[in-house]
Amino acid sequence: MRRVNKAVAITAAAALAMTACGSPSSNNGQKGGGSDTVKTDKSAFDPDAKGPAKEISGAKKGGTVTVYQQQTPVTFDPTAIYYTDTGEIAKLMFRTPTQFAVRDGQPVLVPDLTDLGTQSADKLTWTFKVKNKVKYADGSEVKVEDLAYAIKRSFDKDLRDKGPSYQLDFFKDGDKYTGPFTGGDAYSGVETPDASTLVIHLAKPFSDLPLYMTFPMFTPIPKAKDTKQDYQNASMATGPYQIDTYTNAVELKLKRNPNWDPKTDPVRHQYPDGFDFKWGADNLKTQQQVLNSNGADATAINTADVDSTFVPQLTGNKASQLVKGNASCTAGLTLDSRKIPIEVRKAVAKAYPYDQTWKAVGLNDYIASPASTILPPAVPGYKKYDALPDLAGKGEGDPAGAKKLLEAAGKVGYELSWYYDNTKPQSQQSSQIRADALTKAGFTAKPVGVTTAEFRKKTSDMNAPVNMGQGTNAWCSDWPSGSSWFPVLFKSDAIETQQSMGMLTDKALDTKIDEISNLSPEQATAKWGDLDKEIMGTYAFLPRYYTKTAILVGTKVGGTEIDATQGMPFFVNQFVKS
DSSP states (O other), X not given: OOBOOSOOOBOTTOOBOOOOOOOOOGGGTOOOOOOSSOOOSGGGBOTTOOSSOOOOTTOOOOOEEEEEESSOOSOOOTTTOOBHHHHHHHHHHOOOSEEEEEETTEEEEEESSBOSOEEOTTXXXXXXXBOSOOBXXXXXXXXXXXXXXHHHHTTOHHHHTTSOOHHHHHBTTTTTOOOHHHHOXXXXXXXXXXXXXXXXXXXXXXXXXXXXXTSGGGSOOOGGGOOGGGGGGSOOOOSXXXXXXXXXXXXXXXXXXXXXXXXXXSSOOOOSSEEEEEESSOHHHHHHHHHHTOGGGGGEEEOSOOOGGGGGGOOGGGGGGEEEEOOSEEEEEEBOTTTSOHHHHHHHHHHOOHHHHHHHTTOOTTTEEEOOSSSOTTSTTOOOOOOOTTOSSOSOOOHHHHHHHHHXXXXXXXXXXXEEEXXXXXXXXXXXXXXXXXXXXXXXXXXXXXXXXXXHHHHTOTTSSOOBSOSOSEEEOSSSSGGGTHHHHHSXXXXXXXXXXXXXXXXXXXXXXXXXXXXXXXXXXXXXXXXXXXXXXXXXXXXXXXXOEEEEEOTTEESOOEETTTTEEOGGGOEEOO
C-alpha cells in the first residue's frame, strides 16, 4: 500500500480515515472530479497522448500558490519518495517514463519521457522508447542512461530507505544487486542498447510495470550529479518547476524551470510563477485562514481533510471553496475464513452495525462513503454490481435475521473474538457497539482489549487466538489497478506476508488471480471487477467505506481537482485567478 502522509486514524473497528479525490463546485474555477466510477476499458490508457497538455479553462499565468500542511515530508529524494504528499509535489519537479493525466476526475496512463512500453512474448522483458528530447533545469540534455542509472540507484538500501521496493521482487537479479555504489554499474536488469531505448529485464512477469514507472524513483538522474543523501537538496528537475529554496521540515519554494518544454509534456502546466509549501502549522489554524482568504491566503490551499467544525461555514460563496471527491482506498472488517464457516460469516454480515460504527468512529459524508465492493470507485477495474446481501456498508444490522441463519446452521452461541485498543475511547465505543450487536444476534462476543503499543502487532498476527479483524482491514492502491490489490490480498501466500484480507486459502482462486495478473493492463482491467464480486461472495471481508477527500482552497486558486492516484490536489493544473 502506498504510504500516506495525511490524517490517518485506525480504530479497533479498523476504521481508516484518509483522503481522496474531488468533485469541486463549478463556480470556483475548479475542474469537476467526474463520476463515481473509473472507466474500465482502454480509455484508462492513452498511448498516443502528446504534449502540450490541454489548457485549463480560465487559467492565467503568474502569482504564487501557497500550500499549507501540518505534517512534514519525509524526503524529496526521488528514489525514496513513497508518501502521497511528496509524490504529488514530485510531479511538479520530476518527469518519469510514464505518468497519469487526470481527465474528468479519472487517472489515465500516458507517455511522459517514454512510450508506454512493449512487453516481450515471454513477458520477461519490457522495451521503452524515449519520445522527446528533454532538458534538465540547467539546460543539459536528459539521456537514456540517466533513466537506467535512476533504476540502479533504487537498489541502494540506504538511499531507498522506506521507499518503493517492487523492483527488488520483480526485476532480474533484484534480490542480489545492491546499487551502483556498492554493486557497481553493471546490472543485468537494465540495458540501454541505443540512445532512445530503455530495456528492463524481469525475474517474473510484471504487466503493470508501465504503471509503476510513474513513481518518482524512475525520474532520470545523471550519475555525475548524484550527491547521494544530499541529492534531495539539489535534484535535477525535469518538470515545470525546480527548487528555489528548501528548509527541511519547514518550507519548500519552487520556481519556474526555464528549460521545461510544454510541447513535450502531455500532463503538466506552468501557470503560477511558483509554489510555496509550508509545513508544521496547526491544520485548524491554516484551514480557517484559507477559508477566510484574507490577503495572501486567498491564493492558498490546505491539503488536509476539512475539519468537521468548519462545515457550518461552508454556505453561500464559501461552499465553492470545498473540493471533494473519491479516493483509492477501501476499509472494512476481515473475518478469518479458516476459522469461521461461511454460513456464520453471512450471519455476521447480516448482524453487523454499519451505521452505528460509522458514527462512533467519526466518519461523515465528506470523507467517506459506504462501500459494497473491494475495489474503490477511483481504481480502474471497479465495477458497480448489485451489492451482495448485507454487504452494502450501511444499515443498522438485522439481529433477528442473523439469529435465524445461526439457528439454521446449528451455530447459535458461536464465539467471535477480536482485539481492540482499550486505551482509546473511540476504539472502546466502537468495539462495544459491535459486541452488543453480535450478542443480540445470538453470537458469543469476546472482545480482547490491548494497549496501543500492542494493537498493530496483535492484529497483524495471522495465528492469533481471535477470528475477526486480523490481517488487512483497509487497503489503498500503489497504482490504479486491481493488480495492486487482489494478488497481495487474496492469494494463499498473503497469509505469510501478513497482508491477507480474510485468510483465504483457495488454490483455484490463486490460479485465477495469476491468470489475470499475466494479462496486459488493458485486458486485466475489466476482469478484476468480475473477480471482485466472486471474492465478495466468500464473505471473508465486510466492506465498510471508501475514503474520500474534502479540502479547502482560497478564493483565488483555480484549476483544483484531485489526483485519485495520490489523494492529493493535482498541483500541475492549478493557477492563480486575477
